[in-house]
Amino acid sequence: MEQRYATSPxxxxxxxxxxxxxxxxxxxxxxxxxVRAVYTHHDRVVLVGVAPVTTTVxxxxxxxxxxxxxxxxxxxxxxxxxxxxxxxxxxxxxKVGTGSCLYVGRGAQDVTFGSAAAEDPARFYLFSAxxxxxxxxxxxxxxxxxxxxxxxxxxxxxxxLNQYIHENGVRSCQVVMGVTTLHEGSMWNTMPAHTHDRRMxxxxxxxxxxxxxxxxxxxxxxxxxxxxxxxxxAVISPSWSxxxxxxxxxxxxxxxMAGENQSFDDMDxxxxxxxx
Numbered sequence: 001m002e003q004r005y006a007t008s009p010x011x012x013x014x015x016x017x018x019x020x021x022x023x024x025x026x027x028x029x030x031x032x033x034x035v036r037a038v039y040t041h042h043d044r045v046v047l048v049g050v051a052p053v054t055t056t057v058x059x060x061x062x063x064x065x066x067x068x069x070x071x072x073x074x075x076x077x078x079x080x081x082x083x084x085x086x087x088x089x090x091x092x093x094x095k096v097g098t099g100s101c102l103y104v105g106r107g108a109q110d111v112t113f114g115s116a117a118a119e120d121p122a123r124f125y126l127f128s129a130x131x132x133x134x135x136x137x138x139x140x141x142x143x144x145x146x147x148x149x150x151x152x153x154x155x156x157x158x159x160x161l162n163q164y165i166h167e168n169g170v171r172s173c174q175v176v177m178g179v180t181t182l183h184e185g186s187m188w189n190t191m192p193a194h195t196h197d198r199r200m201x202x203x204x205x206x207x208x209x210x211x212x213x214x215x216x217x218x219x220x221x222x223x224x225x226x227x228x229x230x231x232x233x234a235v236i237s238p239s240w241s242x243x244x245x246x247x248x249x250x251x252x253x254x255x256x257m258a259g260e261n262q263s264f265d266d267m268d269x270x271x272x273x274x275x276x
Contacts, residue, residue: 026234042200048126056114071108076128077177081206085122099142101164106131129258131173157188193244194267199259212249
């Protein structure tokens with residue numbers, strides 16, 4: 001498990017491209033038959049990538065979170081951004097298709113991941129936060145959460161947003177999670193850009209061609225910076241940072257938050273004309 005300590009907005013002006021990427025971009029989250037994890041001290045969130053190919057892969061405990069098993073005092077939302085796969089939680093098997101989401105609550109002990117076919121392996125993205133109580137493990141099939149249609153083709157940001165784990169959907173202690181898919185011809189996500197000083201957020205971009213990139217904007221509205229992001233890479237977005245971006249090809253992304261509240265609309269919008 002890699003650890004990344006929290007940062008403040010005052011640090012942004014002094015960072016070059018390499019430092020920005022080291023702090024906020026998670027580049028190598030998925031590796032065949034491995035579990036890779038990043039612990040960010042922004043709201044003590046853990047990002048995990050699991051890519052079972054030739055065998056099932058168990059989720060281990062980590063010394064950094066001081067627990068016998070991963071979910072001893074944590075919860076997580078897990079989205080499959082690869083081929084069809086399965087997640088087994090304490091003996092119960094869940095078939096998790098592409099874009100589907102499984103919530104796993106505090107107290108789960110034995111969690112393993114598998115792929116339906118080695119030639120099209122699953123890629124499981126896990127977003128975890130501390131939890132004070134236990135909610136039941138719940139599967140949400142792709143497209144069957146709370147669906148919101150946002151944006152407009154005229155402004156190149158028409159998108160379908162699926163809310164899976166949220167205050168009016170699958171219950172959790174603090175994790176909020178869903179998947180957004182851009183419509184054909186639209187490239188901008190999350191417009192207008194915004195901050196929500198009460199929650200950190202992470203984006204995991206997927207369904208992006210290998211030769212395409214997302215230009216992800218971050219930083220304070222008056223001190224924006226950018227990251228060039230490839231398929232299967234994640235961005236850590238502190239609560240003080242704006243987050244929006246555009247792609248050179250069509251794509252989807254998993255958004256997930258944790259922090260003070262679970263109100264999806266608790267955000268402070270920043271018109272792009274006011275950004276610098």
